[in-house]
Amino acid sequence: MDQEEQENRRQYIRFGLHLPLYAELSLLRVGDRTARSRSQKVLLDNISFGGCLFRTHLELPPRDDVEWMLKMQLNHHEVHLKATIVRVQEEEGYFLYGVSWKLSTYERHLFHYRLNEYLQSAYAFAPHIQTLYRKVMERGGDKQFKRLDYTT
Template sequence: MDEQVAVNRREHLRFRPQTPLYVELTLWQVRDRELRTRAQRVLLRDIGLGGCSFATNLRLPVRDDVEWRVEAQLGHYTAKPRIVLLHAGEEDGLFFYGGQWRMTALERHAFRYRFDEYIRSMLAASPHIHTLYKKVADRRDEDDGQFRHLDVTS
């Protein structure tokens, strides 16, 4: 029997919140036209330096010319990155979406600093995870392909 190994194609690890975390989702821009809609609460499934995924009862367009803004409370910091949805799915009457952050270099640097701070505080009870996260974060520029097979959910 040939066993298939699932390969994580993401450039960055994603972390699942230990308790349900709701974030505010706002339509931000379609093509080059800025739009601001009323925020909708969605359930964050996972989050990382490259993007996030969430669940909602809303049917959203998965297009690279539509930007959304996600407002999430990460510890004491309120992050407001923009995201482009890359994929969607449906399960038990809910829609699941995953996407990639759209940030300038300065926004990415600030987000990374705050996100790292949030992860360290969130996982304070698991000191071994800090070492693992640091190893993976340090290797992202010198990817040898190994961490893409790493399972941090178990």
């Protein structure tokens, strides 16, 4: 299949972070047991409405029954996001973790609002990215973003 014909199979678009965004990662739950831990700083590489990719020196298990808390600052708002690790890879001495958010409907709605605010302010210096972002957000509901030509 030609690369131009391939369709993006992701449910949510990832937004690369050009400004460093750190989160405090802590263990929240293992199975049915609450298991609090001290937090560790991790660096986010990208973020989406469905999850994020972060890097750290910590070696963590990608398990469905282990729930983590990521606490981060989006503009003037501190957000707390529950997540599970869905994939891991090693790169240049770091572990890269792909996580999926585990949010209630209310938490998801609030996070979408805060992330929209953050992305719009983070890309304020680049009007062409703002325009593309608005197009992506308009197409998100009907899944048309999977065919959006982002090269122009």
